[in-house]
Amino acid sequence: MLHRVVTLVGVVLALAGCSPWEPTPPSGFVNGTSVHTINVGGRDRTYRLDKPAGLAASALLVVMLHGGFGSAAQAERAYGWDELAASGKFVVAYPDGLNRAWNVNGGGWCGRPAREGVDDVAFISAAVAGIIKNVSVINGPRCRM
Numbered sequence: 001m002l003h004r005v006v007t008l009v010g011v012v013l014a015l016a017g018c019s020p021w022e023p024t025p026p027s028g029f030v031n032g033t034s035v036h037t038i039n040v041g042g043r044d045r046t047y048r049l050d051k052p053a054g055l056a057a058s059a060l061l062v063v064m065l066h067g068g069f070g071s072a073a074q075a076e077r078a079y080g081w082d083e084l085a086a087s088g089k090f091v092v093a094y095p096d097g098l099n100r101a102w103n104v105n106g107g108g109w110c111g112r113p114a115r116e117g118v119d120d121v122a123f124i125s126a127a128v129a130g131i132i133k134n135v136s137v138i139n140g141p142r143c144r145m
Contacts, residue, residue: 029134033076038130040123047127048072048094051135052086060090061137063124065102072096091137095124 028034031053037046062085066075072094076082081092103113103120113120132139 029131033082036127036130038123038126040126041119043098043118045098045123045127046072046096048076048096049131049135050076050082050085050092050094052082052089052091055089055091055136057136058138059136060088061093061128061131061135062090063093063095063128065095065124066097066100068102069100070097071100091131091135093127093131095120095127 028036029049029051031051033048033050035046035048037044039045062081064075064079064081066072076092076094081094084090085092097120098113098118099111101111101113103118112118131137
C-alpha cells in the first residue's frame, strides 16, 4: 500500500512539474495584453499594456496615444504596435483618453477632458511609473518622438 501511495505522489509531482502553469507576475503585468486601472486626480483611468514574451533585462517602453474619438483598444487593434513590440522586444502602453479625448490645449475644444481640466500628463506619468515598477523597462532619458 505504501508503495502505491509513494508512486501516486511521484506521478502527481512529475505532472505538476511538466504543467504549462506559470505564476502570475505581480499586479497582473503578464505577457501579452493586460488592462490596468489607476486613480489619478480622483478619476479611475485605464491603460492597456502589451508585454511580449522574452524581453531583455531592460526593454524600451513605447506609449501609444490614440487619436480623437479613438480608444486604447482601438489603437491596439488598428496600428500594429503589438506585432512591432513582439519582433523588436519592447513594451507598448496604450492609455485611454477620458471620453475618447485628451486635454491637449485647455481651450475647451477637445471635449470633456479640456472643459474639466483633466490632467492627462499626470495620468500618463503615473501609468509609466507603474509600468517601470512592475516590468523590466529602461528608466531614463531615452525618449524618442
